[in-house]
Amino acid sequence: GAGVSQSPSNKVTEKGKDVELRCDPISGHTALYWYRQSLGQGLEFLIYFQGNSAPDKSGLPSDRFSAERTGGSVSTLTIQRTQQEDSAVYLCASSFATTPNYGYTFGSGTRLTVV
Amino acid sequence: ILNVEQSPQSLHVQEGDSTNFTCSFPSSNFYALHWYRWETAKSPEALFVMTLNGDEKKKGRISATLNTKEGYSYLYIKGSQPEDSATYLCAFIKNSGNTPLVFGKGTRLSVIA
Numbered sequence: 001g002a003g004v005s006q007s008p009s010n011k012v013t014e015k016g017k018d019v020e021l022r023c024d025p026i027s028g029h030t031a032l033y034w035y036r037q038s039l040g041q042g043l044e045f046l047i048y049f050q051g052n053s054a055p056d057k058s059g060l061p062s063d064r065f066s067a068e069r070t071g072g073s074v075s076t077l078t079i080q081r082t083q084q085e086d087s088a089v090y091l092c093a094s095s096f097a098t099t100p101n102y103g104y105t106f107g108s109g110t111r112l113t114v115v
Numbered sequence: 116i117l118n119v120e121q122s123p124q125s126l127h128v129q130e131g132d133s134t135n136f137t138c139s140f141p142s143s144n145f146y147a148l149h150w151y152r153w154e155t156a157k158s159p160e161a162l163f164v165m166t167l168n169g170d171e172k173k174k175g176r177i178s179a180t181l182n183t184k185e186g187y188s189y190l191y192i193k194g195s196q197p198e199d200s201a202t203y204l205c206a207f208i209k210n211s212g213n214t215p216l217v218f219g220k221g222t223r224l225s226v227i228a
Contacts, residue, residue: 003158004158033215033216035218041220042119042204042219042220042221043206044218045215045216045217045218048215050213056215059215102164103161104149104151106151106158106160107158108157108158109158
């Protein structure tokens with residue numbers, strides 16, 4: 001597609017349920033990033049993938065969070081046993097590489113609300 | 116832990132006013148600085164990628180400068196328009212660049228017609 005696509009755009013879930021958020025990056029972009037923005041906070045890094053290298057998971061806030069990227073393309077962020085503090089806008093971005101000369105292209109995000 | 120600080124947190128200006136905001140970042144191990152504009156209900160959009168000390172970049176009425184030795188960047192908007200209303204984010208990369216961007220909390224700009 002022409003841009004980074006995320007689904008769903010909105011998700012309301014009950015506390016304790018698992019959720020899956022999907023990101024479809026721009027074709028040919030080797031790097032894929034997940035960030036989130038909680039209310040009143042800045043963009044918080046979660047995880048990134050670069051080609052076939054092992055992902056950098058250093059930003060994942062707990063072991064309830066995991067992500068995978070299949071075939072170097074689509075990525076899924078999974079949150080198990082959701083908590084209210086997981087409520088946030090989850091943004092996915094992709095770029096040609098992790099070198100800094102390329103700006104990120106962001107998706108429109110998934111707004112997750114845990115009730 | 117990297118700290119990217121942006122000020123002010125929010126700003127209201129009249130249409131036609133010029134304005135500027137600040138981004139400060141660690142000056143050691145600098146590699147690149149990015150500026151993004153994030154309009155409500157849209158995706159963050161890349162404005163500038165800056166890598167050299169003294170860099171100055173311009174896109175229409177918006178420009179940015181970079182001082183890597185003292186660790187700050189300024190974003191300027193000349194003759195603000197209502198469509199400039201958005202959150203402006205800066206983000207920093209250190210070392211070799213093989214790390215993700217670290218974002219500031221942004222400056223929320225409201226331009227009043």
